[in-house]
Amino acid sequence: MNYNADSLPPIKLIPLNAETASLSGRTASTRPPTDIRWVKVLEFLRSNNLAPNSRKLYERELKRFLAWSELHYHELRPRHLALYKEYLRDEIRTDVGKPLSKSSINAGIAALKSFFKWMSYTYPEIIATNPTLGIKLEKVPLPPAQSLTPEQMEQVWSALELLGETKQRDTALVHILSHGLRAGEVVQLNVGSFDGKLLFLPDTKTNEPRLVPLRKESREVLAEYLLTRSHQREVLNSDFPLMISHHAS
CATH class of the missing domain: 1.10.150 (DNA polymerase; domain 1)
Known part of the structure; x- marks a missing residue:
């Protein structure tokens, strides 16, 4: 079969530039690849x-x-x-x-x-050794106690031994307060604020987040308090209060 030039369809040039090329009416994406x-x-x-x-x-x-x-x-x-x-x-x-x-x-x-x-x-096949090991946190001195003397604190610890139902919670609370937290900061703490070693405070009076390293004894007391709540069949979601009230509503 013979064709002449007039019977051939017109030649259409398709640009290869990614910014102007289109296929089936869809423009090629210029979004960068996901990291x-x-x-x-x-x-x-x-x-x-x-x-x-x-x-x-x-x-x-x-x-x-x-x-x-x-x-x-x-x-x-x-x-x-x-x-x-x-x-x-x-x-x-x-x-x-x-x-x-x-x-x-x-x-x-x-x-x-x-x-x-x-x-x-x-993913141990990606990271065999944690690269943050040995990287230490900055030393942040605890704020000095402004209201209670060491003798008064001893009286507080002694008084905790006389408590009944709220003894475990109140002991954990005093441990937290002994690290220089304000009452307003404590009431904002939730279960997710404690990672086993540190307390995370997102809102402080300086408008900067703060991490508070807890002493070993305080970590153990707080962990035991949360474990007791878990044993009492409380579901400890991260947004639940770290300290709960024992007063009837």
Whole structure:
């Protein structure tokens, strides 16, 4: 069969530029590929029973770390985390231009410690050794007691032994207060604020989140109090109050 030039359909040029090319009426996407590292962060956030404020802080701090480093997780070493801690201390500024407080630096490092502990446990084939091991938190001195003398505190501890139903809760409460927390901060604490070692305070009078390391005895007392509540068939969701009232409503 013979064809002449007039019978051939017109030639249509299809641009190969991704910004202008279209296929079946659909414009090619220019969205950057998803950072596979962030996928693991989202999995971590979903797998942990974090309180909303804690989740927000963890997400913010992990996002900041991934923006600072382009290394994949298996490439990270303790020296990289030490450099990142220096970056938080020396280069990051608050909204009013001030350096981060030690408590804010600790919040960032604690988020990384929690995430990489989870990563090394969940994906040992990716991270054989937790790179945050050996990275220490900044030392934040406890605020001095402003109202009770050591002798008065001894009287408080002695009085706790005379309590009945509320003894365990009140003992845990006094342990928390002995670390310099204000009453208004304590009532905002929920179960997700305690990770077994630290108390996370999202809202403080300085408008900065704060991490409060608990003494060993205080950690054990608080953990035992929560365990007792669990044995009483209370479901301890992360957003439930850390301290519950024993007064009848």
